[in-house]
Amino acid sequence: MARLSSAQDYKSLLDKYDTWLFDCDGVLWQGDRLVDGVPEALNLLRTHKKRILFVTNNATKSRKSYKKKFDQLGLEAQVDEVFGSAYASAVYLSTVMKMPKHKKVYVVGMKGLEEELEEEGIQHLGGTDPADNTLAEFHLKDFQPDPDVGAVLCGLDTSVNYTKLSKAFTYLRRPGVVFLATNIDSTYPSADGLLPGAGAISAPLACALGREPLSIGKPAETMMDCIKAKHQFDPTRAIMVGDRLNTDIEFGNRGGLSTLLVLTGITHESEVVGPHASTTVPTYFTNSIGDLRAAIS
Amino acid sequence: MARLSSAQDYKSLLDKYDTWLFDCDGVLWQGDRLVDGVPEALNLLRTHKKRILFVTNNATKSRKSYKKKFDQLGLEAQVDEVFGSAYASAVYLSTVMKMPKHKKVYVVGMKGLEEELEEEGIQHLGGTDPADNTLAEFHLKDFQPDPDVGAVLCGLDTSVNYTKLSKAFTYLRRPGVVFLATNIDSTYPSADGLLPGAGAISAPLACALGREPLSIGKPAETMMDCIKAKHQFDPTRAIMVGDRLNTDIEFGNRGGLSTLLVLTGITHESEVVGPHASTTVPTYFTNSIGDLRAAIS
Structure with a gap:
């Protein structure tokens, strides 16, 4: 592991890697504040014709709404450069699980997650449905589970409540219902x-179930x-930047990239x-991705 | 471990034990239905001058409201026969932690838990406070943590939401704030x-914290x-009945009682x-506590 410090360190980093994968929260911005x-730093990479990809576990936003966040912060980005765990979860359901079209996903999550499911043509329940966004008492006897639910998908949900948890739990106790999480980052x-x-x-x-979800996001x-x-690249000439x-x-590291x-x-x-x-040891570390500017001098 | 079946089995059980500790949910009743x-069975024990204690991890009710549940179901019970994990948590805070009077507890839990804290003279925040029972977005910048909070106490809370979890998490990240749970039963x-x-x-x-709460309830x-x-008894002549x-x-088992x-x-x-x-092996098992009636014959 090398600590980057001199202008030469950053210049050689720029030479070594063609594909740059970036985590976003905590790397490019902190909440709504740009680092x-x-x-x-991103302009420098684009000027040098580097491929830039944004790889985020944040599943509260779809790729389209993530693109808007880049716009608002004045950062250049294309929708097809953005990979979120909501999108990856939808792709997993449609192409890996090959969930039949009549099957549905019960969502403990937010609008961005629903949008990505819809893009992949996956039917969903729960999520932002007003009926499930309530603090009213939940009674099992009033709940008619949908027999077509084949998976429960959990992402960050700031409207989480006992009704959603109880419905998700009830579905997951049924045989064959798959337990997925967009990601399992403990904090946000x-x-x-x-x-x-x-x-x-x-x-x-x-x-409550005594079993863990299959997590789709990094790592x-x-x-x-x-x-x-979507993108072919040589892992030995690619670097993942994250916090x-x-x-x-x-x-x-698992993907054979530098980090x-x-x-x-x-x-x-x-x-x-x-x-x-x-x-878990990164190839390099530095204070901030802003330090890459030293390569300009 | 012995399976109880004959009238003689139940009669000798009755002879052997003076103090009978009962779990309630799943033993005496299922939801609102008496087993x-x-x-x-309880009348039989009372007729034989047995001491009866009710020991429940249910922390949604105070002992007083638990007593009401017995009344509604037509079962004889005294408040001082009831031991709930809400009560035990309040006693733990006041007598074991010896929390100073100016200190407060942030509650993720329901009215019964608050009532038991009040009985022990413990100040509390959160819980049933309407301000914390909301699905509105939570922003840390709008939250002024109370510097007097010395513990977070979690029990079953069917109004759990992201605001309560975020406040509790923020308190628990402060040095010295104790993380307690009334109990950690995975299901209800x-x-x-x-x-x-x-x-x-x-x-x-x-x-989110990467650490487990200290759990107060059984076991x-x-x-x-x-x-x-509150009650002195000989553990070798006491039996814990549970599901x-x-x-x-x-x-x-840990307490040296029969089970x-x-x-x-x-x-x-x-x-x-x-x-x-x-x-984990009980001393005895049987289908239902109702089987004790066989001792009458």
Whole structure:
């Protein structure tokens, strides 16, 4: 593992890699605030004809609404450069599970997740349905489960409640109903600090059922398969940039890519150097992706 | 482990034990339905001057409201015969943690839990407060944490939502704030079937924090200490009757009591006999506590 510091370090990084995969929250921005120097760093890569891909576990937004976030922040991005765990989950259901058209997914999640399911032609229940977004008491006797539900898909859902959890639990107790999570990040970096993440939304179900969901997002291979289906690249000339060791860095390492950890998000320096360092080790680390600007000088 | 079947089995059980501890949900009743023969079985014990105690992990009700449930079902019970995990949690905060009077507890739980805290003179936030029972978006920047919060206490909360979870998470990230759960039963036996239990309510926080709560209810010793502080009894002449191996039976076994598993609740016979039996073994098992009526003949 190398700590990047000199202009030469960043120049050789630029030479070595043609494909740059970026996590977003905690790397490009923190909530609604751009990380310092990000526009310049991304422009530098585009000027050098690098392929840029954005790979996010955030499943609250579809790729289209994610693109809007880039627009609002003044960052150039194309929809087909964006890979979210909501999209990857929809692709998993349609192409890996090959879920029949008449089958449905019960969603514990938000609008972006529903949009990606719809793009893949997958029928869904729950999610933003007003009937399931309630704090009213839930009684099993008033619930008629839909026999066509073949999977429960959990993502970050800030409207999570006992009715959704109870319905999801009831479906998951039926034989053959698959338990999926867009991702299992334990926390979510909001603009003002950490909040419970998608892993905290599927945790009640995992507890009640005594089994864990299959997680689609980073570090799972499903996400990498999704990207490779659309973009061919040489892993030895590709680098994954992220702020989380157990998702981003693990994801890049597993895929045979080089990895660059930045310290603008979740991970503290003490987790990569020193006696308490993690066993997941990035190829490089630096304070911020903005540091790449040093290569310009 | 002995399977009880003959009238003689039940008669000798009656002779052997002076103190009878009962779990309630799944033993005395299922939701709002009495288990067959329960009134006769309890009357039999009272006629024989047995001490009866009700020991429940259900923390949605205070002892007083639990007493009302007995009344409604036509069962004799005194408030001081009832030990709930809500009560035990309040006693733990006041007598074991010795929480100073100016300190407060943030509650993820229901009215019964708040009532027990109030009985012990403990200040609380969250819980049934309408401000925290909302599906509106939560923003950390609008939240002013109360510096006097010294603990977060989670119980079954059918109004659980992202605002409560986010506030609880924020408190628990502060140094010295204690993470307690009334109990960690993964499921809750409602009248019409299983629903997610108290363990599923603290699970999102455990996931987001990366640490587990201290659980007060069965099988923890705290619950036994609570009972012993009020009632003296000889453990060798006491029996714990329950439907869950990992809470009720474990609780009785740890406390040096005999244990009787009934099959009217969570546990299937295959979990006590045969190749897949649990390592937690009751002293006795029988189909239903109603079978005790056989001792009358």
